[in-house]
Amino acid sequence: MALFGLLAASTSAFGQTVDVQQYWNSASESKAMNTIADAYKARGGKWIDSPSADFDSAIAAATSRIAGGEPPSAVLMNPNAAMRDLASGQLRDFDDLAAKNGWQKAIAPIVWDKLNVDKHLVGLPVGIHADNWIWYSKSLFQAAGIDEPKTLDEMFAAADKLKAAGHTAFAVGGEPWQEVSILTSMIIALGGPEYWNELFIKRDPEALKSPLLPRAFELFRKVSTYTDPASPGRSWNETTNMVVTGKAGMQFMGDWARGEFLAAGQVAGKEFGCFLAPTDKPAYAIVVDIFAFPVNKDEDRIKGQTLLAETVMDPAVEAKLAAVKGSVPSRLDVDTSTLDLCAAKGVKALATPGVTVSSTYDALPGDLNGRMTDLATQFWTDPSMTVEAGVKGLADILQSK
Amino acid sequence: MTSAAIRREPAFGPRTARVGLYAFLVVSAVFFLLPLLLVIMNSLKPMEEIRQGNLLALPINPNFDAWVSAWQSACTGLECAGIRPGLWNSIKITVPSVVISTLAGALNGYALAQWKSRHANMIMLLVTVGLFVPYQAMLYPTVKILSNVGLFRTYLGIVFVHVIYGLPYTTLLFRNFYVGVPDEISRAARMEGASFLRTFWSIILPISTNILVVVAILQFTGIWNDYLLGLIFAGNDNLPMTVQLTNIVSNARGAANPNVNMAAALITAIPTLVVYFLSGRYFVRGIAAGAVKG
Amino acid sequence: MTTWLKRQGFKPNITVAIFFAVVAVFFYGSILWTSYMSLTRSTLIPKYEVVGLVQYVDLFTNQRWLVSCLNMVIFGVFYMVGTLAFGILLAVLADRRIKAESFFRTIFLYPLAVSLIITGLSWRWLLDPTSGLQALVRGMGWESFTFDWLTRPDRAIYTLVIASIWHSAGLVMVIVLAGLRGIDSDLWKAIRMEGIPLWRAYLQVIFPGMRPVIASCVVLLMSEVIRGYDLIIAMTKGGPGIATEMPAKFAVDFYFTRVNLGLASAASMMMLLLSLLLLTPYFYSEFRRRI
Numbered sequence: 010m011a012l013f014g015l016l017a018a019s020t021s022a023f024g025q026t027v028d029v030q031q032y033w034n035s036a037s038e039s040k041a042m043n044t045i046a047d048a049y050k051a052r053g054g055k056w057i058d059s060p061s062a063d064f065d066s067a068i069a070a071a072t073s074r075i076a077g078g079e080p081p082s083a084v085l086m087n088p089n090a091a092m093r094d095l096a097s098g099q100l101r102d103f104d105d106l107a108a109k110n111g112w113q114k115a116i117a118p119i120v121w122d123k124l125n126v127d128k129h130l131v132g133l134p135v136g137i138h139a140d141n142w143i144w145y146s147k148s149l150f151q152a153a154g155i156d157e158p159k160t161l162d163e164m165f166a167a168a169d170k171l172k173a174a175g176h177t178a179f180a181v182g183g184e185p186w187q188e189v190s191i192l193t194s195m196i197i198a199l200g201g202p203e204y205w206n207e208l209f210i211k212r213d214p215e216a217l218k219s220p221l222l223p224r225a226f227e228l229f230r231k232v233s234t235y236t237d238p239a240s241p242g243r244s245w246n247e248t249t250n251m252v253v254t255g256k257a258g259m260q261f262m263g264d265w266a267r268g269e270f271l272a273a274g275q276v277a278g279k280e281f282g283c284f285l286a287p288t289d290k291p292a293y294a295i296v297v298d299i300f301a302f303p304v305n306k307d308e309d310r311i312k313g314q315t316l317l318a319e320t321v322m323d324p325a326v327e328a329k330l331a332a333v334k335g336s337v338p339s340r341l342d343v344d345t346s347t348l349d350l351c352a353a354k355g356v357k358a359l360a361t362p363g364v365t366v367s368s369t370y371d372a373l374p375g376d377l378n379g380r381m382t383d384l385a386t387q388f389w390t391d392p393s394m395t396v397e398a399g400v401k402g403l404a405d406i407l408q409s410k
Numbered sequence: 411m412t413s414a415a416i417r418r419e420p421a422f423g424p425r426t427a428r429v430g431l432y433a434f435l436v437v438s439a440v441f442f443l444l445p446l447l448l449v450i451m452n453s454l455k456p457m458e459e460i461r462q463g464n465l466l467a468l469p470i471n472p473n474f475d476a477w478v479s480a481w482q483s484a485c486t487g488l489e490c491a492g493i494r495p496g497l498w499n500s501i502k503i504t505v506p507s508v509v510i511s512t513l514a515g516a517l518n519g520y521a522l523a524q525w526k527s528r529h530a531n532m533i534m535l536l537v538t539v540g541l542f543v544p545y546q547a548m549l550y551p552t553v554k555i556l557s558n559v560g561l562f563r564t565y566l567g568i569v570f571v572h573v574i575y576g577l578p579y580t581t582l583l584f585r586n587f588y589v590g591v592p593d594e595i596s597r598a599a600r601m602e603g604a605s606f607l608r609t610f611w612s613i614i615l616p617i618s619t620n621i622l623v624v625v626a627i628l629q630f631t632g633i634w635n636d637y638l639l640g641l642i643f644a645g646n647d648n649l650p651m652t653v654q655l656t657n658i659v660s661n662a663r664g665a666a667n668p669n670v671n672m673a674a675a676l677i678t679a680i681p682t683l684v685v686y687f688l689s690g691r692y693f694v695r696g697i698a699a700g701a702v703k704g
Numbered sequence: 705m706t707t708w709l710k711r712q713g714f715k716p717n718i719t720v721a722i723f724f725a726v727v728a729v730f731f732y733g734s735i736l737w738t739s740y741m742s743l744t745r746s747t748l749i750p751k752y753e754v755v756g757l758v759q760y761v762d763l764f765t766n767q768r769w770l771v772s773c774l775n776m777v778i779f780g781v782f783y784m785v786g787t788l789a790f791g792i793l794l795a796v797l798a799d800r801r802i803k804a805e806s807f808f809r810t811i812f813l814y815p816l817a818v819s820l821i822i823t824g825l826s827w828r829w830l831l832d833p834t835s836g837l838q839a840l841v842r843g844m845g846w847e848s849f850t851f852d853w854l855t856r857p858d859r860a861i862y863t864l865v866i867a868s869i870w871h872s873a874g875l876v877m878v879i880v881l882a883g884l885r886g887i888d889s890d891l892w893k894a895i896r897m898e899g900i901p902l903w904r905a906y907l908q909v910i911f912p913g914m915r916p917v918i919a920s921c922v923v924l925l926m927s928e929v930i931r932g933y934d935l936i937i938a939m940t941k942g943g944p945g946i947a948t949e950m951p952a953k954f955a956v957d958f959y960f961t962r963v964n965l966g967l968a969s970a971a972s973m974m975m976l977l978l979s980l981l982l983l984t985p986y987f988y989s990e991f992r993r994r995i
Contacts (some may be wrong), residue, residue: 091748185946
């Protein structure tokens, strides 16, 4: 038995290689990736890092590598149209490991559905983020005598006060993907989960006629009037840094922003605060970070994939990761009692039935999310574009194909 | 090009006009130097100075910390080894790619210039179209072809890709040069029984120094500065400096570090700037010798 | 192989044939494959079932594509006219027996050695309204000075024009200067004898005689316009909004992140078609001259 153990240890120490195509570059993100890499290496695996400048180049590199028959063994991505596309024969499934380890029971059904294509598990969750968060500077709020907003009106009233006090009310990084998430946050705050699902998941033509949509575009436009002149092109983490340093009051951003506050040594509820886009119909639009595993042929690469899969799904690793990255663990059985105030809000939202929905980022098929992003950024930067034109543009996109 | 020939035209005329001329030249020089000065200045500033002030303010305590960091400790992905690992990769990719694509372009250009027929012109047209094919449209097919011959993401593969992608350009430049070379030279060599290759190698190449320099410099800057092909075709072990640079610039741990980014950008640009400053005169002379005409 | 080549005397047409085979496989193979893909519904992975011209219809109803094309025209016109005008002006001035000619020439030409990525980054830093030029001038006391084109959707495209003129004016200068130096001194003598003013001499006699030189500049610049990608990525990423999107970036985005290989291929085909249209006059004059 001892001999067998020794043998197992020696085979595991050699020939388990994983080549990871990833794009986690910000302070919190690189800490998170290191958490995974360290845990993986501690189990005896060899990690080859293939970093990319951003999400787009990571996908470009991964797909060209797959096409050229030299695939990476793991790709950091999201359970989106690209993953569903690759799933037709390019990705390894983990059905056997999932069955053996009871992973399905440990994962919330809405997340599980995203990870499966044609009933095969092709993506392993690294953490759950949500898109409809707003982050704020406690000190600026206190100085201006503002409480955490409970409604959209209160939020804009707070913005006015911040503006009057000479601060940038909403820190926005003027990149298309950052802008569109403000629009979707408005839609989800006004419509709640039920409307969201009708509009984006079922893509029901009736939902497009709702008066909520023009209202959402109006509020989206309204946010744009509070931004600073240096907004265009600014990265999300530089923008979060404005709230961290008290230059700006609030930021619409997924809870990866929380990682940046933590990396700056700040504590939730003390230096910074968070709330979900204020609404009377609570909703939580999740974005899941996953690893997908392109089919590899070499024995040591396959073993490496298995080892990385087990590492990622380890509750201890998930807990550590969530603590640095700002995400909520994707396993339901991870101890979340030590996570901070904001994470607790997320955990609670996830646990409340009917609140969690899929973000457009993961859910929309084909290039629809991209087209909606183009529309949103156009609307955001061109004040002469009417709300009607915005709504009509969205309707055309959601009804195509 | 003799100096007598340069001095044949009249000077600019009245004194005021001459002052205006120099004023314009100086203003233009400022326009051309400004971005470079900005980058140099900020690469020498510590972060505090950048955070407080304006990018165009002079450094108060200039130092090379940002350069050291860019060179050996800035992070790309999980590794934090600066752009140093990319230097040798860039050299070993660029040098053979430049030599091969330049010589092959010379041979092809000479052949096309020698081959007097309608077809030669037709082929020239088809080759020129190659200059306009968007790289992006070629990526996927090139990946497929290279992986079929086992060169995808290998050192040989990236050199091969640079040579192929550069061929239409180098061929076009050489062909336009050789069209202007008198036929008698080649004809005389052939009369003495020299083969086509021999004529090219011992008669034509030696009279092509100027154009060779021009093409080699253009290819050197093009290949050294390439990012996209390196990213896709070089493979993890051969990633050129430009890929490291892009990763460093987008790797914003905490607040962005513009001083390190600028230092990294400068380090990447130094080789091409040096090549250019050292050979600028030959470059200009080469173009004057008729390189890019017609 | 070598003896066979020797026996053949390695005639030029064999070299041409080998060379053209390579170009044909890579360049024309790619064009063929891309045109095929543009007729399919390929997403991230190629699909080989032909569906007709759907992607082209999609392309020309796509707002971003139309804006990209318009941007390319605006950028292309201003960039080419600006670069030619500036480059020719510098060449003419440098040809006027100036002092320190090689010093000025070196300064005007060095941007050519700088990659478009670094060009874009430096100009982005320089034109950033909060920390660059605008802040400097304001700091010197001119409080109302405003140069925020980089962040203005209606002006950002011109900042790309400025940066790319910076990058290529020197090359045009050198090429034109070479042309000017090649002009027969008898021509200058004749101009002086006739007493033609200098500006008219350039516009009506010198430049028309240099048409081929200027045409090759135009072709070089045009290929930069159509393939323009690196500069945009480094400087504006297509923003603010979609104000500086261009066709090449459209194609790249749809190839990979937008998982729409079909649409991206259609876009590439249109770019190629456009280049052919633009090049036709050039080829036409080439052919007339050479045959």
